[in-house]
Every structure is written in structure tokens, then in C-alpha cells.
Amino acid sequence: AHVTFFFNGGREGINIGEDRVLIPSPNVSTYDLKPEMSARELTARLIEELNSRRYDTIICNYANADMVGHTGDFEATIRCIEILDNCLDRVISAAQENGVDVLITADHGNAEKMRSLNMGSDQAHTAHTSNLVPLVYVGRHAEITSSGCLSDI
Numbered sequence: 333a334h335v336t337f338f339f340n341g342g343r344e345g346i347n348i349g350e351d352r353v354l355i356p357s358p359n360v361s362t363y364d365l366k367p368e369m370s371a372r373e374l375t376a377r378l379i380e381e382l383n384s385r386r387y388d389t390i391i392c393n394y395a396n397a398d399m400v401g402h403t404g405d406f407e408a409t410i411r412c413i414e415i416l417d418n419c420l421d422r423v424i425s426a427a428q429e430n431g432v433d434v435l436i437t438a439d440h441g442n443a444e445k446m447r448s449l450n451m452g453s454d455q456a457h458t459a460h461t462s463n464l465v466p467l468v469y470v471g472r473h474a475e476i477t478s479s480g481c482l483s484d485i
Contacts, residue, residue: 335393338439351387353377363399364408368415371396375419379426394419401442404456409443424470433471441465 336352337344346352355374358366371394378392400412420436427434441461448457467480 334395335391339391353381357395357399362403363396363412364403364405367396367400367408367412369396369399369412371412371415371419375422378423382423382426382430382432385430392423397438397443398440398460401446402458404446404458406446406456409446413443427470433469436466436468436470438465 336350340347355370355377357363357369360366363369374392374394378390381387381390394416396412396416397409400409403409424434441463442459444463445457445461448455
């Protein structure tokens with residue numbers, strides 16, 4: 333899976349004590365046709381696992397903003413972000429109920445820039461961006477700095 337490959341140092345193999353759960357994406361030609369993708373199903377499973385308290389760490393990837401952003405469809409991207417807002421609200425509530433800290437971040441931007449001027453022409457921007465991405469921490473009181481990178485955590 334995309335997220336575990338990077339968190340496992342570029343290795344495909346499964347580590348001891350690691351479980352992988354893959355929630356299939358919908359079978360559509362482009363994700364602007366179904367901007368929710370499988371976010372609700374992923375959220376339900378994530379909440380189930382948070383409530384089970386079986387894991388010390390859960391790493392989850394919501395691909396919606398990236399995949400829908402690649403379509404260049406502004407309205408579909410807005411819809412996918414609204415769905416993700418709802419899903420993350422539910423996940424954070426479940427995490428807080430179970431005393432779990434949450435980190436929310438991304439490996440790159442995409443959905444925050446949907447238009448681009450190219451040679452004086454306004455066009456859909458469908459590529460990743462190099463814009464800074466936030467790191468949102470929800471949990472116990474912690475001192476954090478306003479700058480840094482993923483390797484600092």
C-alpha cells in the first residue's frame with residue numbers, strides 16, 4: 333500500500349506485528365465521478381479499530397484530496413474535502429473517546445491549487461504542489477514549533 337511503503341522505509345514487506353487493511357477504491361474512470369471514494373468505509377473501519385484498542389499506532393491514508401485533485405474538477409474537489417472534514421471529525425471524536433493522540437498531515441499538496449496560469453492561459457492544475465503542508469496534532473498538551481518537517485516528529 334502507498335502509505336506503508338513510505339513509512340516502512342521504501343520496503344514492500346510486512347513487518348512483524350503489522351497488520352494491513354486495504355479498503356478498495358470505487359471502480360470509476362475518474363474520481364471526480366465519486367469524490368467520496370471509499371472515505372466513509374475507511375472511516376468506519378478506522379473507528380472500529382480505534383474502539384478496539386488493539387493497536388499502539390494506526391497509520392491511515394485518505395487518498396481523496398490527491399486523487400480527486402488530479403482530475404482538475406473544482407466542484408468535485410470541494411465535495412471531497414467536505415467529506416474528508418466530516419470523516420476526520422468522526423475519527424478525532426473516536427480517538428479522543430479512546431485517549432488516542434492524532435497527527436494529520438500529507439506528503440504533498442494538490443487540492444489547494446486547482447487553477448494555474450500557463451503562458452497567460454488559465455488552466456486546471458492537476459499536479460502535486462510543493463506547497464507546505466500542515467501537521468495537525470490533536471491530543472494531550474504538547475509543545476510544538478511552527479516550523480519543521482516530518483522527520484522532526
